[in-house]
Amino acid sequence: MRKILLFTLCFLFCFSMGLAQPDQGDANTWDFGKIRVSEGIVKHVFSLKNDSDVDLNISGTHASCGCTVLEIDKKVILPKETANLEVKFNPKGYSGQVIQYVYVNTDSKTTPVDKFIIKADVHKD
Numbered sequence: 001m002r003k004i005l006l007f008t009l010c011f012l013f014c015f016s017m018g019l020a021q022p023d024q025g026d027a028n029t030w031d032f033g034k035i036r037v038s039e040g041i042v043k044h045v046f047s048l049k050n051d052s053d054v055d056l057n058i059s060g061t062h063a064s065c066g067c068t069v070l071e072i073d074k075k076v077i078l079p080k081e082t083a084n085l086e087v088k089f090n091p092k093g094y095s096g097q098v099i100q101y102v103y104v105n106t107d108s109k110t111t112p113v114d115k116f117i118i119k120a121d122v123h124k125d
Contacts, residue, residue, distance in 0.1 A: 047085070048083045048084075048085050050082070055079065056106050056107065058074070058083070062105075063087075064101040073085075085102070096121070098119065
C-alpha cells in the first residue's frame, strides 16, 4: 500500500512540474500523450504570431476530421501580435496512436497555410 501511495505522489509531483509531459519540441505540434476515452475532450492552445510588418488576415480554418474542433480568437493579427488557436480533440471512437491536422489559411504571401499537428495515444477504458 505504501509503494502505491509513494508512486502516486511521485507521479503527481512530476506531472505538476511538467516532467511527465511528452516532448514538445515543435511549436506547431502538440502531443497529448496517453489519454483515455473516458477523459473526454482534450484541448491545447497554439500561438499564431504575425512576424511581418503588415496585417495578417485569417481567411479560414479547418481540421482533418470532425473529431477536432478549432477556434481562433482573431480574424486579423496586427504586426508583431499573436492570436490564440484553441484545438479540441474528442477521442471517442479512437484507439491507439492518432494524428490530426489543423490548417489556418491566411493572406500571407510566404506562408498562406499554417499547419498544426496534434497527437494522442488513445486508450479505451
